[in-house]
Amino acid sequence: MNDFILTLEDIGNRSVQNIETLFAQANGALGVRASLPIKAKESTPGIFLNAFYESHDIVYGENAYGYAKQHQTMVNLFDLRSIELSIDDVSEFLLVDQSVALDMKKGILKETYLYQTKEGKTIEYRLESFTSHFDRTVYAQKIDLKALNFSGEVEVSKKAQKISTKQGEDFDPRIKDASVELIQTGNKYTAPNSGLSFYTHFDSYDKKQYVEEGQTLSFTQLYQISREAEFTSPSYEELEAKQIAIFADFWAISDIEIDGDRHLQKGIRFNLYHLFNSAGRDGHSNFCAKGLTGEGYEGHYFWDTEMYLLPFFIYTQPEIAKSLLSYRVNILPKAQARAKELGFKGALFAWRTINGEETSAYYPAGTAQVHINADIAFAFELYEKVTGDTAFIDENCELIFETARFWLDYGFMSKRGFEIHEVTGPDEYTALVNNNYYTNKMAQNHLYYAARLAKKLKKYEKEAVEWFDSAEKMYIGFDQALQITQQDDSFLMKEPWDFEHTPKDRYPLLLHFHPMKIYKHQVLKQADTILAHMLFDTPIEQIARDFDFYEPLTTHDSSLSKAIYGVVASKLGRSELAYRFFKEAAIMDLEDFQGNASHGIHAANMGGSWLGLIYGFAGLSVENGEVTTKNHLPKEIKSLKFTVTIRGVKQQLVIDSYKK
Missing domain, CATH: 2.70.98.40 (Glycoside hydrolase, family 65, N-terminal domain)
Known part of the structure; x- marks a missing residue:
């Protein structure tokens, strides 16, 4: 084989x-x-x-x-x-x-x-x-x-x-x-x-x-x-000789070797292959939700690039990552025009687009997902942290500042703190809510980043104080009785979805139920609060409580979901569950688990499978240019070998089950 x-x-x-x-x-x-x-x-x-x-x-x-x-x-x-x-x-x-x-x-x-x-x-x-x-x-x-x-x-x-x-x-x-x-x-x-x-x-x-x-x-x-x-x-x-040489270079810096599961080994290489193939490289194109393999989602670019795909490129092929980020820089004028059109300061990036203009006709699950501003800022910050390319960030700092200005105008300071209302988080089965946890956490991180960058560059010092203050006072909902992080102000008050009497052929829900039916229930399309827990440090006991509450309510109707739950399961030490989620992500298209691979690959899920291995099983993180790992290998995988590039230096890492 x-x-x-x-x-x-x-x-x-x-x-x-x-x-x-x-x-x-x-x-x-x-x-x-x-x-x-x-x-x-x-x-x-x-x-x-x-x-x-x-x-x-x-x-x-x-x-x-x-x-x-x-x-x-x-x-x-x-x-x-x-x-x-x-x-x-x-x-x-x-x-x-x-x-x-x-x-x-x-x-x-x-x-x-x-x-x-x-x-x-x-x-x-x-x-x-x-x-x-x-x-x-x-x-x-x-x-x-x-x-x-x-x-x-x-x-x-x-x-x-x-x-x-x-x-x-x-x-x-x-x-x-x-x-x-x-x-x-x-x-x-x-x-x-x-x-x-x-x-x-x-x-x-x-x-x-x-x-x-x-x-x-x-x-x-x-x-x-x-x-x-x-x-x-x-x-x-x-051309054939050049092709072979280019792919030899690609695998030398991007391959992941899995010892223990041959089918998953081929599955992850299949995913990496398609990620390398479909990424735009000219600063004016990006990464279509279905790659360049089919007509699904009309070839649009979403937040998928920043949150699911860019980590792979940032850690292995930073030049491609820079090209994908440059696309956002080049469409910033369209984002500024969109914010102005909606009556807000700064810039608001389109939820789904090709040329930078909003094309989502259904604003509750489109424009209302304003977290895309913070998603993009998060990717810029990760790029800077991993590559050390401060010159690129400094040169394009206005993108960070303009999107931060949007938060201060869209949100407001109340007695509870800085609140952000009428938004939709990653869970598109819950729309137009107040204080979505993921949105607020991402906006908080964005504002902190903008304040630090402004201080370093000695720019917009008065605004930087406001950005920092708003981040410090960001409202985070928490239910004291349940000891659960609130996905938003209203989610815990809703009636749970009747999963027991929903036949399998009625999923995904979005194809069989009106949004009003879905929105009034406790039901998630994909990871929301749990995605934030993957990205930010939270006490492990709190992550566990939130995981146990939200995962049973999640349909995983989105291909973006299982990989994230898998990473967090690894963080919780639930290796058996993490492996199950990762396995489904790694071979999702090979086995057509979503039933629509004919429309094109599930690119974000492919990036998610990389996250499952590197963020999940290997527990990779980088601070001040230093790499740390935590061994979360499940019993099915004996070892994991991969390469990352940190500040221009390639490092090969091995996670071995015998050294747990």
Whole structure:
């Protein structure tokens, strides 16, 4: 068993669309689904260009001031994998065999298909392909067609094909059709409404010839897509060699070796592989919620990047982390405009967006999640702590200050302290509440950070005093009778959800119950208070009480949830439970636990699986450039070996069960 090779035997759901997602390839700019070479009805081929989107007006039955105005949808551009094939003028084929092997160590996908005509003539189609990490404009293919049991005339046509518009039949607010009729002018394509453009340089292959039994037709193709009109002309062989070298460097600094569970070993490498592939690198693109592997969530960027994905990049590939943070710097003017539009000072980042403008049409679970400001500040602070790159922070300090100004205007000082009302925390099954614990704790941390930074830079000294004072007086709800941290002012007064009489097929709740039904109950979509406990020091006895109260009320309907509960279970020393949560996170897409991997990978969960290993089992933390670990390995894992980069220095760490 090669733990760097992913095959069909490694995945639980082998539907066509699941295979297309799991074996998709990407390089931060381009993403290509692993669709079938000869089109099938159930197939959803496609290629995506990070941050390229079409926009259209959001139509409200009842509009209101400040609602999001436009959708932004990542566009499914082309089908670059389909081939038109005929044998002796017969073009209908039956797929009789298929093998797929993703070499994650090299970043190359190898596939073999056997196609047969009704007369029994069989042709073998071999495809080797990759999205180049050396030249991120390129999707490269090497094709071999072999006549297995016939001699005859074979006609081959392979070229880029436009994706036709379509509409999905099932209701699911997490996915929207991504196909758009683009305006073509030569090799330039433009989205009519957003005005965004890109250029192409595509190889094509058209040939008709007589082949002998056993003969092989071979050719390579490079498909190039770029926002620039100029293209280089690399060779397939050159790009392949560069690809292998780049992935060798990636695994040298990012691999995690698990001794004790081979399936989880492959699962974590699969997750790291996709994280590396889908991260934007240009400062103007970010990390789509589904990576560059599918149409789920319209290619939008959320808080997922800062809280679930950036820790992996900060500790292993700080340059990519800096690019992802630079994206937030570049859209700061949009965040400032959004705060002004809503009547507040400073800046408020959009909950879901591509270009920086708010696209969430449902504000109770969108704009109201103002904790995104503090999430972004938290990521900047973590980056500075781990990398020591104070120059980047100092240069972009206005982002920290402007988002801090929002808190002082949105919150207010009461007799109880500094309060923040009408917000939605990470638990989207509880909306528009007062003093959400996670939001208040994150805002408190944000204000402390802004005050320290202002003091160091000798800027905004009067405001810095207010920031510090508001942080010191931040209201934190606590129920004395239950000895429980209050998720918000109202949560503990609500009626518990009737889990006993809710059938399994009624989950996720958001697809089967109106928000009003959900909001009035004690029920969580995902970790909320417990996420804050993962991030901040809290007495372990308090964490335990809160964990035991909130976890039974959590549906884990969000893929972001189980990894966090797993990390906190490790912190509590509940290794058996931590292992169960981690295992489900590590192989969530391989086993299709959420039932919708066909829409694209669950990127945040993949980052969460890294957190489960490194924050959870290894108990990693960094203070003043010094690394500390705490051994929380479950009995199923004998040892854990990984590398982190702290202030430019690579350190290999080993957590051994024999040394607990």
